[in-house]
Amino acid sequence: MLLAVTKYLLAFVFPFAHALGLYWGGSSTWLAAGLAFIALPALELVVRPSKENHDEALEKRVANSSAFLCLLWLATVIAMVTFALTLVWAMKDRSTFSLIGAAVSAGVVQSVMGLNVAHELGHHKQRIHRVMAQVGLSISMYQHYSIDHNRGHHKNVATPLDLSSAPKGMSLHRFFVRSIVGTFRSAYRIEALRLKKERKKGGGAHNVIWRYLLFNASAAFFVGCVVGPLSLAVWGGIILVSVLMLESVNYIEHYGLRRKEVSPGKYERVKPQHSWSSNHQLGRAVMFEGARHADHHYLASRPYQILRHHEAGPLMPTGYPGMMLLAQFPPLWFYVMNKRLPKS
Numbered sequence: 034m035l036l037a038v039t040k041y042l043l044a045f046v047f048p049f050a051h052a053l054g055l056y057w058g059g060s061s062t063w064l065a066a067g068l069a070f071i072a073l074p075a076l077e078l079v080v081r082p083s084k085e086n087h088d089e090a091l092e093k094r095v096a097n098s099s100a101f102l103c104l105l106w107l108a109t110v111i112a113m114v115t116f117a118l119t120l121v122w123a124m125k126d127r128s129t130f131s132l133i134g135a136a137v138s139a140g141v142v143q144s145v146m147g148l149n150v151a152h153e154l155g156h157h158k159q160r161i162h163r164v165m166a167q168v169g170l171s172i173s174m175y176q177h178y179s180i181d182h183n184r185g186h187h188k189n190v191a192t193p194l195d196l197s198s199a200p201k202g203m204s205l206h207r208f209f210v211r212s213i214v215g216t217f218r219s220a221y222r223i224e225a226l227r228l229k230k231e232r233k234k235g236g237g238a239h240n241v242i243w244r245y246l247l248f249n250a251s252a253a254f255f256v257g258c259v260v261g262p263l264s265l266a267v268w269g270g271i272i273l274v275s276v277l278m279l280e281s282v283n284y285i286e287h288y289g290l291r292r293k294e295v296s297p298g299k300y301e302r303v304k305p306q307h308s309w310s311s312n313h314q315l316g317r318a319v320m321f322e323g324a325r326h327a328d329h330h331y332l333a334s335r336p337y338q339i340l341r342h343h344e345a346g347p348l349m350p351t352g353y354p355g356m357m358l359l360a361q362f363p364p365l366w367f368y369v370m371n372k373r374l375p376k377s
Contacts, residue, residue: 037091037338038100043318044108047145048115051138055122062134069141069354073315077352082312084342092339101338102162105150105321109169112147115139116172116271120256120264127263136267140274147172148279149320153337155179171252173275176245177220185219187333191292191307192300201289201374204363208284209277281357285309285349286326289374303330305346306375312342313352324353347373 047065054064087095095101119139123132151169154162163179170176181197189195196215199208224242231239238244257265290307292300305327311317317324322337327346329335349356350369360366 040318062131065138074355077313086341108146108150123264123267136270140271143275144278174249180220197283198287205360285356305343311349316352
């Protein structure tokens with residue numbers, strides 16, 4: 034049980050490394066980014082993946098333990114503290130190289146501890162956890178993600194209706210535009226439909242999308258005026274890096290996989306075959322088991338600590354960090370992944 038909890042502490046290496054980078058300054062501000070994009074992918078080539086699932090008794094104990102939920106709350110708090118420290122650090126006279134390094138490293142921390150954790154908290158039934166998810170998303174000004182993800186992506190995944198499911202042959206860089214724009218538009222449509230059903234107007238205080246935009250604009254104005262324009266620029270870098278990392282994960286998780294259309298506009302039930310997963314243990318721990326994505330879509334209510342391996346689900350040749358790097362080079366990505374796609 035203790036091992037089941039403590040392995041997820043590996044994710045906290047990133048904010049610790051970033052804090053050290055800010056303290057040391059100079060090129061050290063790139064430390065967390067180096068861990069994410071160099072050290073972790075390299076280590077995953079050495080550490081063997083594991084298909085092992087919890088036995089029935091341990092799974093029940095783990096599923097009912099509050100320690101795993103506490104880790105998510107702690108991660109969100111650390112993401113907020115890291116964000117604030119980075120903006121304050123950027124107020125002083127720094128070199129451009131160190132400022133960029135700080136923005137990229139803080140973006141990595143936000144992706145791991147903020148957006149990734151917010152994804153998990155956003156699936157909880159209790160409202161307090163979903164509110165905490167919005168706190169994590171707010172650092173990246175990506176609060177609308179929870180609307181599209183929970184009520185759009187999970188419904189339409191692996192179909193042409195879902196702009197977060199990349200079709201075969203689409204490069205990551207084309208996908209960035211498609212998914213980032215599509216996620217916002219989808220969230221707005223979903224919110225407009227909700228308001229229509231409740232017979233409320235599409236704009237104003239009733240529309241949560243407009244409230245998000247107002248909050249984000251106010252926060253940016255405050256940081257720019259009070260903390261300083263340099264800190265605001267660093268925040269922009271944090272947003273860019275964290276959102277691109279999130280969308281890179283979306284890309285690799287569903288690339289080329291499609292559900293069968295059983296009748297016009299109707300698709301087969303979501304199965305483990307419709308999401309790419311990875312059993313590489315380091316990436317699983319850092320992402321709070323998000324790498325076992327097939328089981329997450331198969332049963333979205335299952336908490337991260339008991340997500341399972343499915344033999345029917347397709348597996349990536351390496352862990353998520355390595356696959357995110359591979360996706361940056363479309364010809365190489367297509368060469369590796371297209372031959373792994375199921376034959377239609």
